[in-house]
Amino acid sequence: MNISQSIEIREKVIDAIRSFFKKQGFREVFTPILVPVPSIEPNLEVFETQLRTSKGLKRRAFMIMSPEFSIKKLLVAGVGNCFEITKCFRNEEEVSRLHSPEFTMLEWYRVGANYLDVMKDFENLFLKIVGKNKMTYQGKAYDLSLPWPRISVAEAFQKFAHKDVLKVKDEDFYKIFFNEIEPQLARSKKPFFVYDYPISQASLSRPKKEDPRFAERFEVFLAGIELGNCFSELIDWREQKRRFEEEKALRHAQHKTDYPIDEDLIKALKSGLPEVSGIAVGVDRLIMLAANAPEISDTIVLPAQEIFKI
Amino acid sequence: MISVNAGNITKGMYLIFKGKPHFVTKADFMSPGKGAAVMRVKYKSVDTGAAIEFTYKTNEQVEVADIEKREMEFSYRDGAEMVFMNPKNYDQVSVPFTLVEDKIGFFLGNIKCWVMFFDGLAIGVALPSSVTLKVIESPNEVAGNRINAPKKTVKLETGMEVQVPIFIKKGEKVTIDTETKEYLGRVK
Numbered sequence: 001m002n003i004s005q006s007i008e009i010r011e012k013v014i015d016a017i018r019s020f021f022k023k024q025g026f027r028e029v030f031t032p033i034l035v036p037v038p039s040i041e042p043n044l045e046v047f048e049t050q051l052r053t054s055k056g057l058k059r060r061a062f063m064i065m066s067p068e069f070s071i072k073k074l075l076v077a078g079v080g081n082c083f084e085i086t087k088c089f090r091n092e093e094e095v096s097r098l099h100s101p102e103f104t105m106l107e108w109y110r111v112g113a114n115y116l117d118v119m120k121d122f123e124n125l126f127l128k129i130v131g132k133n134k135m136t137y138q139g140k141a142y143d144l145s146l147p148w149p150r151i152s153v154a155e156a157f158q159k160f161a162h163k164d165v166l167k168v169k170d171e172d173f174y175k176i177f178f179n180e181i182e183p184q185l186a187r188s189k190k191p192f193f194v195y196d197y198p199i200s201q202a203s204l205s206r207p208k209k210e211d212p213r214f215a216e217r218f219e220v221f222l223a224g225i226e227l228g229n230c231f232s233e234l235i236d237w238r239e240q241k242r243r244f245e246e247e248k249a250l251r252h253a254q255h256k257t258d259y260p261i262d263e264d265l266i267k268a269l270k271s272g273l274p275e276v277s278g279i280a281v282g283v284d285r286l287i288m289l290a291a292n293a294p295e296i297s298d299t300i301v302l303p304a305q306e307i308f309k310i
Numbered sequence: 311m312i313s314v315n316a317g318n319i320t321k322g323m324y325l326i327f328k329g330k331p332h333f334v335t336k337a338d339f340m341s342p343g344k345g346a347a348v349m350r351v352k353y354k355s356v357d358t359g360a361a362i363e364f365t366y367k368t369n370e371q372v373e374v375a376d377i378e379k380r381e382m383e384f385s386y387r388d389g390a391e392m393v394f395m396n397p398k399n400y401d402q403v404s405v406p407f408t409l410v411e412d413k414i415g416f417f418l419g420n421i422k423c424w425v426m427f428f429d430g431l432a433i434g435v436a437l438p439s440s441v442t443l444k445v446i447e448s449p450n451e452v453a454g455n456r457i458n459a460p461k462k463t464v465k466l467e468t469g470m471e472v473q474v475p476i477f478i479k480k481g482e483k484v485t486i487d488t489e490t491k492e493y494l495g496r497v498k
Contacts, residue, residue, distance in 0.1 A: 043346055093347075094317075094339030171346045171367060178350060178365035219342075224350075226342055 001291060001298050009291040010299060013283070014085060016129045017106060026108065027082040031070035033089075037262040038062040039069050042250035045092035046257050047101075060259065063089035066280055067107055068204065069265050072233070075109060075276055076268040083108035085283060095310045097295045098225060102304060104283040111276045115205075115216045115232045118277045119193050122220055122228055123148055126191070129290055137223050137289055142189055149192040151185065154214070156194060160184045166213060170200055182224060191222035203243070205231030216277075222289065230279035237269035312376070316349045317368030322489070324356075324375040324426065324434070327364060331356050331375040331428045333409070339368070356433035359408030379424040379436065384417050392417065394425050394435070405432045415470025416441045416488050437488040442497050443467055448480040461493075 001009075018028065036059060038046050047063040064070075067086050074082065088105045095101060110117055123146050127133060133145040157165040161180040168176060185192050195218035199207055202215030216232035234240050244261040252258055284296040297303035304310060314323070323334045336352035346367060353362045366372065382394040382403065391404040403425055410417070416437050426434040447465035461473040464480075472486055474493045483497040 043341065090341075093341055096339045098338065098340060174340075174342050174346065174348045175365050175367050178348060183363075226340075 001293055003301065006291070006293075006299050007301060010287050010301075013129055013287045013290050017083075017085065017125065017283070020125050020128050021083045021108060025081065027079055029071060029074055029079065029082045029084045031064075031067045031074070031084060031086065033064055033087060034061050035064055035070070036061060037069075037259055037264075038064055039066050040244050040247040040251065040261060041065055042247045042254065042256070044090050044256075046259075047089045047091045048257055062259070065090055066105060068278070068280065069262050071107060071109060071278070072265060072273060073268045075111070076271055076273050080111055081109065095304055095308075097297075098282075098285060100284065100296055100300060100304050103296070106281040106283050106286075107278060109233075109276050109278040111274050113275075113277045115195065115218050115230050115277050118230045118279050119148075119150065119195075119218060119220075122193075122230075122279065122281075126227075126286075129286060135289070137292055138294060140189075140223065142191070142222065144191065148190050148220075149185070149188055150218075151192065151194055152196045152214075153194055153198070154196065156181050156185065166198055168198075170198075173201065178224075182221065185221070186224060191220060191227070193218050193220050202234075203231070203247075204234050204240070206234045206236070225285055225289075227285055227289075228279050228281040230277060232275075232277045233273065235269065235273045235275065237266055240269055241266050312374040313371040314374055315368070316351075316366035316370040316372050317347070319349055319351055319366070319372065324377050324428070325353075326373040326375050327353055327362070331377075331433060332362070333434055335361070335412070354409065356409060356428065359406060375428055377433075378427040380427065381422060382425045384419065384421045384423060386419070387417070392435070394423070394432075403432045405435055409434050413437060413488065415466065415468045415491075416443075416486070418443065418468055439489065440485050440487050440494055442483050442485045443470075444483050445474075445478060445480055448478060 044065050046065055049061050051059040051061040066088055067084050071084060085104060085106050087102055089102055091101060093099050110121065127144055130144060135142050135144060154165050157163045161176050196208060196214040197217045199213055199215050202217060205215040205217040208214045208216055218230050219226055220228045248261055284299060287299040288296045291299055293299050297305055319334060319337045321334055321337055324331050325334060332353035332355055334351055335354050338350045339347065340350055341347040349366045349368050351364050351366065353364065355362060382396050385393045385395045390407045392407055392410055393402055393404050395402050405425060424436040425432050426436060443466040445464045446467050449462060460476055462476050463471050464474050464478060465471050472491055472493060474484055478484060478496060485494040485497055487494050
């Protein structure tokens with residue numbers, strides 16, 4: 001793909017995302033990229049820098065790994081349905097086909113909704129971006145007609161790997177998923193949703209009322225690629241604080257950069273987050289699929305590999 | 311037993327998978343939304359040439375195949391076999407075409423390379439890091455694919471097409487990286 005094609009396809013996909021949400025009355029928000037406390041992600045490393053004022057004040061400063069914490073503060077303030085398209089940063093990852101240290105993230109939050117509603121949003125958004133209900137990616141044909149298959153994590157592990165997912169260690173989860181489950185689910189030639197993750201992988205999602213061993217979270221996959229990660233958001237601030245502390249300890253154990261938990265977010269949650277579901281989607285991956293490009297770097301102008309000579 | 315951390319697997323390695331040597335054609339690091347990172351590896355079986363995908367945890371140890379390398383010269387292709395010769399003792403050995411097909415554009419007669427042996431069997435070929443080849447077709451039109459370094463596609467004497475700077479003309483010799491198929495320089 002040449003540079004003008006890559007600029008054009010990116011512009012088109014981002015325009016499609018904006019118009020999809022604006023037509024439904026979602027607010028587009030713009031939250032900080034430089035923050036004093038980034039989100040707690042036990043397996044991700046952050047870019048740290050320092051803020052210095054001319055009077056000599058110094059503050060630790062971080063590039064966001066996701067805009068989620070800031071958007072949640074806006075939700076508490078009553079912004080309602082909203083979306084953001086922003087740059088996010090992750091350090092100490094391989095620069096690879098699907099990963100760039102700087103990447104574009106789309107998040108949207110639907111108030112009063114649960115994760116099942118967001119599955120429908122994702123289906124409709126993806127169809128709007130592609131423009132038809134069939135697509136070819138790297139020589140393989142995919143059927144995008146609705147609805148896409150949905151399978152719970154427990155059912156998928158039982159059916160395809162003959163394992164009880166609650167007995168699978170977190171660190172083995174994706175190895176089993178990609179070796180034994182994903183290839184079976186991919187046979188349908190359709191994108192698919194995998195939902196209800198073990199609570200140990202819940203992060204910011206709320207437990208299921210009917211079975212609190214699982215959390216209301218889904219991921220969506222196409223062509224072996226994870227396209228989005230959604231939660232019915234946890235609104236219980238005590239539980240959130242407990243999980244933050246647990247994840248902070250995990251970060252520490254893995255020798256990741258240490259930083260405090262976001263007390264402002266806990267304070268905001270105390271005053272009441274509405275019932276809301278949100279999702280994070282890698283925009284570069286959407287563009288890569290729409291452009292039928294083999295790697296995300298083909299859709300990024302001046303990709304990290306090129307400018308940093310990696 | 312020599313092993314490698316799965317997080318460090320790279321294209322071009324020979325590893326033991328399910329007890330048999332396999333060639334790594336692709337290794338994609340992947341960090342899921344939540345959870346530990348994995349390495350998604352695409353193998354080629356050196357027995358059957360079949361492609362197999364497997365996902366490892368990045369902290370797993372994977373056994374490296376004990377490969378012996380012998381310096382040889384490429385002689386000719388005989389259907390599904392590539393024939394190589396040891397210039398010192400004229401020993402010949404064949405390697406299945408399917409195991410070298412992605413590098414076929416570099417095999418010009420008498421090119422020096424290393425044939426890889428596992429348990430006495432030839433299972434692959436390693437090329438020098440770069441090879442010099444003559445340009446036999448070169449278009450005049452120019453289509454830039456990068457802001458600061460416009461390139462064009464030319465055909466080399468082996469039939470392989472590569473991207474080179476726009477000043478390269480038909481009949482010139484160019485040095486090409488055998489790993490990335492990138493242009494490295496012009497040979498006068």
